Amino acid sequence: MIAHELFQIMLDLCPIKDKNKVLSIFNEKVKSLFKNISIEYVSGQKPNEKFKYELKSGSDFYGTIVFNNEYKKLTEENKYYLNSSCSLLTVILEKIANEELLKSDKKALESITKKQNTEIKESEAKFMELYENTPVALFRSTVEGHVLEVNMEMVRMYGFDSKEDLLNRPAVDYYTDPGDREKIIGLLQKTGEALNIISKETKKDGSLLWVKSNYRATFDPENPTKIKHIDGAAIDITASKDYEHELNSYRDELEERVKKRTNEIENQSVKLKESQKALTFLLADVNESRKELENVVKELAEVNKDLESFSYSVSHDLRAPLRAINGFTQILKEDYYNVLDDEGKRIMNVIISNVNSMTQLIDDLLAFTRIGRKVLVKNIINTNNFIRTIADELISPLQKKPAIIIDELPEILGDLNLLKQVFINLISNAIKFTGTVPEPAIKISGKEESKIVQITIEDNGIGFDNKYGEKIFEVFQRLHTVNEYEGAGVGLSIVKKIVEKHDGKIIAYGTPGKGARFTIHLKK
Amino acid sequence: MENKEIDILLIEDNPNDAELTMRALRKKDLANNLHWIKDGEEALDFLLSENKNARLKYNLKMILLDLKLPKISGFQILKHIKNNENLKNIPVVVLTSSKEDRDLSECYSNSVNSYIVKPVDFSEFMETVSSIGIYWLNLNQSIK
Numbered sequence: 291m292i293a294h295e296l297f298q299i300m301l302d303l304c305p306i307k308d309k310n311k312v313l314s315i316f317n318e319k320v321k322s323l324f325k326n327i328s329i330e331y332v333s334g335q336k337p338n339e340k341f342k343y344e345l346k347s348g349s350d351f352y353g354t355i356v357f358n359n360e361y362k363k364l365t366e367e368n369k370y371y372l373n374s375s376c377s378l379l380t381v382i383l384e385k386i387a388n389e390e391l392l393k394s395d396k397k398a399l400e401s402i403t404k405k406q407n408t409e410i411k412e413s414e415a416k417f418m419e420l421y422e423n424t425p426v427a428l429f430r431s432t433v434e435g436h437v438l439e440v441n442m443e444m445v446r447m448y449g450f451d452s453k454e455d456l457l458n459r460p461a462v463d464y465y466t467d468p469g470d471r472e473k474i475i476g477l478l479q480k481t482g483e484a485l486n487i488i489s490k491e492t493k494k495d496g497s498l499l500w501v502k503s504n505y506r507a508t509f510d511p512e513n514p515t516k517i518k519h520i521d522g523a524a525i526d527i528t529a530s531k532d533y534e535h536e537l538n539s540y541r542d543e544l545e546e547r548v549k550k551r552t553n554e555i556e557n558q559s560v561k562l563k564e565s566q567k568a569l570t571f572l573l574a575d576v577n578e579s580r581k582e583l584e585n586v587v588k589e590l591a592e593v594n595k596d597l598e599s600f601s602y603s604v605s606h607d608l609r610a611p612l613r614a615i616n617g618f619t620q621i622l623k624e625d626y627y628n629v630l631d632d633e634g635k636r637i638m639n640v641i642i643s644n645v646n647s648m649t650q651l652i653d654d655l656l657a658f659t660r661i662g663r664k665v666l667v668k669n670i671i672n673t674n675n676f677i678r679t680i681a682d683e684l685i686s687p688l689q690k691k692p693a694i695i696i697d698e699l700p701e702i703l704g705d706l707n708l709l710k711q712v713f714i715n716l717i718s719n720a721i722k723f724t725g726t727v728p729e730p731a732i733k734i735s736g737k738e739e740s741k742i743v744q745i746t747i748e749d750n751g752i753g754f755d756n757k758y759g760e761k762i763f764e765v766f767q768r769l770h771t772v773n774e775y776e777g778a779g780v781g782l783s784i785v786k787k788i789v790e791k792h793d794g795k796i797i798a799y800g801t802p803g804k805g806a807r808f809t810i811h812l813k814k
Numbered sequence: 815m816e817n818k819e820i821d822i823l824l825i826e827d828n829p830n831d832a833e834l835t836m837r838a839l840r841k842k843d844l845a846n847n848l849h850w851i852k853d854g855e856e857a858l859d860f861l862l863s864e865n866k867n868a869r870l871k872y873n874l875k876m877i878l879l880d881l882k883l884p885k886i887s888g889f890q891i892l893k894h895i896k897n898n899e900n901l902k903n904i905p906v907v908v909l910t911s912s913k914e915d916r917d918l919s920e921c922y923s924n925s926v927n928s929y930i931v932k933p934v935d936f937s938e939f940m941e942t943v944s945s946i947g948i949y950w951l952n953l954n955q956s957i958k
Binding site: 606607609612613614616618619620621645646649653656 | 828831881882910932933934936
């Protein structure tokens with residue numbers, strides 16, 4: 291009988307009347323509509339006439355239902371239904387539909403009943419077979435969690451050996467999350483149904499399976515709020531769930547990768563922004579530096595201008611008074627020489643000699659500052675001819691002292707006029723400082739190594755202490771008194787300045803009492 | 815000054831230099847007809863206000879010109895002289911303290927006849943000034 295009832299949950303509205311024309315068996319749909327239903331047949335309507343049923347109780351539908359001409363249709367439906375499950379009642383219903391026929395054919399009815407009983411058994415067997423073999427797990431349990439009835443599919447699905455084996459397992463144990471069952475019960479209490487419920491459940495051996503189920507509650511007729519039992523049907527959807535899971539994990543992985551990649555891109559863009567920022571700062575710095583540089587250049591140009599106007603003034607204005615002092619002292623000497631005594635004459639000469647020194651100083655200083663402003667005009671110079679000419683100009687042919695020996699010299703590249711000044715200064719220095727030596731000699735030699743030409747001028751003069759090697763190139767630096775050797779102390783400064791303007795260098799080496807050596811390095 | 819012959823016009827603001835120059839010329843007896851003007855403005859007045867016959871009037875044979883002058887510089891005077899049809903044939907000798915290349919080149923680009931750096935040394939100065947005096951005066955005489 292339970293099997294029938296279980297089957298009922300799958301059927302539609304279907305009232306069934308008994309012998310007394312009272313509807314006595316209803317499937318769940320009817321019950322859910324009419325609540326505590328008890329319908330009486332009122333009076334002898336004929337089959338084609340109206341049936342009148344009275345709802346004895348139940349709040350929502352209390353009243354009368356009239357089945358009009360639909361009677362026949364209803365019968366057919368019942369027939370169909372009852373044929374598959376409740377054939378006995380079909381007959382009764384037929385009787386209701388055709389009371390007179392029932393009376394006149396009582397015997398036939400009995401034989402039919404017998405026949406029907408056999409058919410019931412066969413039908414029940416068929417039904418059982420279907421019940422057990424259907425690939426849907428069917429079950430009934432109490433709210434408390436006792437499993438009352440299951441089909442074989444249920445046993446198979448959850449990996450049990452037999453129904454008895456399974457029935458010992460409390461219903462709640464099926465769910466990995468016990469809350470699932472509570473939720474289902476809650477739904478059933480509320481609506482009587484819980485459909486398309488997907489839950490994660492455990493088999494007997496503990497392995498997992500995903501299950502999709504429909505539940506329907508049967509309420510206690512005595513206590514309509516109390517669930518008498520719960521019927522359910524479940525199918526195993528683990529395979530699709532696994533696929534879904536795989537899909538999900540793949541999607542998760544994909545999301546993770548997208549996230550990671552997005553992060554990377556964001557990081558890169560942050561870095562890029564930072565570099566951009568840094569670049570902007572750098573650019574600002576560069577602009578700042580360039581501005582500063584422009585200012586420096588401007589200042590330098592101004593300083594240069596000042597210096598030029600200074601040297602211009604020096605050349606004009608300092609010379610004029612000197613000329614006057616010199617001139618008028620000379621006039622004094624010419625016109626009044628005889629009037630002066632010896633001391634007066636001496637003082638006059640001192641004045642003249644100082645004026646001459648000062649004139650020399652100014653001229654040298656101007657020459658020195660002028661070099662800085664000169665633009666180099668570089669040419670290849672035949673050094674041997676060049677130096678020979680200079681030496682010849684510096685030494686009177688009559689004197690022939692000191693002896694100047696000039697080796698074979700490599701060609702040099704530079705500004706002829708400026709380099710002429712260099713060699714004039716160096717050779718005249720050599721002549722000057724060998725003046726007191728018994729056999730003065732000057733040697734000029736040269737060599738070329740990896741595009742650098744070296745020209746060396748050495749003498750056997752008084753020399754100098756090497757600790758002054760750098761000092762002798764400074765402006766107005768002298769190693770001797772004016773009385774010993776004349777000169778303003780600018781000559782070597784001019785030499786150094788010209789050589790450095792050529793990107794070259796000059797090295798001085800001296801030995802006191804033995805001589806001096808100057809080596810010029812020039813790029814070729 | 816009217817109708818008087820002027821051989822040499824000396825334009826020089828420094829009285830010391832002027833005196834030394836005149837002394838040098840006097841030594842060679844060249845300073846008899848010398849007229850000395852102390853500043854540029856005065857010099858231009860002298861030359862230009864009567865320009866039409868300045869040369870004929872005074873028979874100017876040579877101008878000794880200092881570059882650094884008050885108000886109007888020696889360069890400007892030189893330009894005026896050399897751009898004036900009546901004056902441009904008068905020899906102009908610049909007598910200056912400046913050894914600057916740019917001064918030298920500017921003077922020559924304005925058709926100066928000689929550019930002389932005043933020597934500080936007295937005897938050199940004497941010799942130089944008297945030499946140029948003789949040279950230009952004689953040259954001018956021979957052109958005539």
